[in-house]
Amino acid sequence: MLWAAIPIALALLGINKLFEGALTNVGRLIAFDQGWYAHRRVLQIWLVGSVLAICSIGAIVLLLSARQASLSTRLALSATIMLLALGLTRDVSLHQVDHLIGERIMGLKLNWLLDVGGLGLVLFAQRRAKSGR
DSSP: OHHHHHHHHHHHHHHHHHTHHHHHHHHHHHHHHHTOGGGHHHHHHHHHHHHHHHHHHHHHHHHHHTTTSOHHHHHHHHHHHHHHHHHHHHHHOOHHHHHHHHOEETTEEHHHHHHHHHHHHHHHHHHHHHTTO
16 A cells, blocks of 8 residues: 555655645745735744654654555655655745755765655665565
8 A cells, every 4th residue: 555655655746746836935925015025934933843743644654654654665664765855845935945955065065965865765665565575
């Protein structure tokens, strides 16, 4: 069942990525319209904290429920949860987070390394599971 859910979660994350800037702009317009734009940092910090807490709790629950599953399945599940947490955190558009994931490591943005690395781990785990390891 998890192997069926992972591609769906990643597809939804891809759709989310397409509308990432639009969601941020809608949130900004709402904040301006309702007069709390100047206080948005507090909400952004709470949102980032909530996303990370929910993803962490979700990861613990899913990994505990999948403890009998193969290492490949648990690896794919962990990488998918990390990608979801990264994608949802990016949506909040907190400058400190944007700055952190915009840092370069060996000439590559951390954001790109996390995205491609997470997808690579899912693909590696899928290939490993398919080969029966």
